[in-house]
Amino acid sequence: MKKYVMLCSLAVAFCMMGLASAEVYKAGGGRLIATQNGDGGWDWPVRDLNPKVSNAPGILAPTAMGLVQTYRVTGDPNCLGALKKAAAYFLKKTPLEMTPEDGYLAVALDAVLGGTTYTAFAKKNFFDPLANGTYDYLGTGGLKINTERYIQIIRQQRVGDGVPNLAAFDCGMGLYAAHLVGADTKPWIAATKAKINELSPQGVYDVLGLAGAVLGLASVGETVDPTTGAYAAAGSLTDLAGILAGYQLATGGFTWNALSMGEGVHNETGQETAFALLALKEVDSSLYLNRIAGAAAYLKTSQLPTGGWEDYFGQGEYNELTGEALWAVGAADQIPASQPVNKTVVPTP
Numbered sequence: 001m002k003k004y005v006m007l008c009s010l011a012v013a014f015c016m017m018g019l020a021s022a023e024v025y026k027a028g029g030g031r032l033i034a035t036q037n038g039d040g041g042w043d044w045p046v047r048d049l050n051p052k053v054s055n056a057p058g059i060l061a062p063t064a065m066g067l068v069q070t071y072r073v074t075g076d077p078n079c080l081g082a083l084k085k086a087a088a089y090f091l092k093k094t095p096l097e098m099t100p101e102d103g104y105l106a107v108a109l110d111a112v113l114g115g116t117t118y119t120a121f122a123k124k125n126f127f128d129p130l131a132n133g134t135y136d137y138l139g140t141g142g143l144k145i146n147t148e149r150y151i152q153i154i155r156q157q158r159v160g161d162g163v164p165n166l167a168a169f170d171c172g173m174g175l176y177a178a179h180l181v182g183a184d185t186k187p188w189i190a191a192t193k194a195k196i197n198e199l200s201p202q203g204v205y206d207v208l209g210l211a212g213a214v215l216g217l218a219s220v221g222e223t224v225d226p227t228t229g230a231y232a233a234a235g236s237l238t239d240l241a242g243i244l245a246g247y248q249l250a251t252g253g254f255t256w257n258a259l260s261m262g263e264g265v266h267n268e269t270g271q272e273t274a275f276a277l278l279a280l281k282e283v284d285s286s287l288y289l290n291r292i293a294g295a296a297a298y299l300k301t302s303q304l305p306t307g308g309w310e311d312y313f314g315q316g317e318y319n320e321l322t323g324e325a326l327w328a329v330g331a332a333d334q335i336p337a338s339q340p341v342n343k344t345v346v347p348t349p
Helices: 002-016 021-035 057-074 077-092 102-113 117-132 147-160 166-181 186-198 206-219 237-245 270-284 289-301 319-333
Strands: none
Touching (some): 021 057, 021 077, 021 319, 057 077, 057 102, 057 319, 077 117, 102 117, 147 166, 147 186, 166 186, 206 237, 206 270, 237 270, 270 289, 270 319, 289 319
């Protein structure tokens, strides 16, 4: 019976591909415009007491990707204006405020606004110093690190925070961004593969970690054969993508944890759904077309009355997820129903 419900849900989702998207983008993009601060960035989660200064420069990339997607669909001049404000904020970020994810936003901004200004900025201030071992990690000149050391610090921090699975997502998205800007991907590939071996459903963010890792490896055409851990039985990236697809529930949303597959109890989460969608599209948009359509339909129907999104039922809205949801919905809506999409070096805006 559950299998039948899933097939019916995905069939409906397929029919919904692209339907009602204009209103989704209008409401979601409008919400990001409304919550954008005067400096061009956004707060965590939605607004703080200072509408002029952003308190979370680290969420600029995934949040602004929602505006990129909205402008691509709607052509709204107000959206373009907000995107230009975000681009100006991008160029004011210090190296300490930059994140690997800024790489994919840089390429998307150049694709929309023209030129290579933002990609060049990301390389000069972040990726190149890491590659050269001259990245000033503390901003004091006392600790210069390379990419490998930067990744090691990320992994250690996630362990210290009690969320080691999240490092797989970090490494995968770092790989995705490094590839797009033309930076050295070898350290990111090695770290992503290592983190797949460490993923555990006994902890949180295991599904998100897998999604980020699959997305990153697929973007560079790298295969993987896990040797230990929960996914040791997988023999390829294709196997991992199939496992990831299996974490989709009947609603089209993806679960927050591999051991939490119960239906009808709000196991779905927006962030896992968005990045699982992006990962499956990167692996094979034709093979996973129904899965992608189901995920997009779930995101569309879970949009809040404000126009924004929350991660899980009752959590409350936050800006980063609004951007990620719009990014993912747009990626799904760009897939022709009759044929697969050719991969490009430009992230789906």
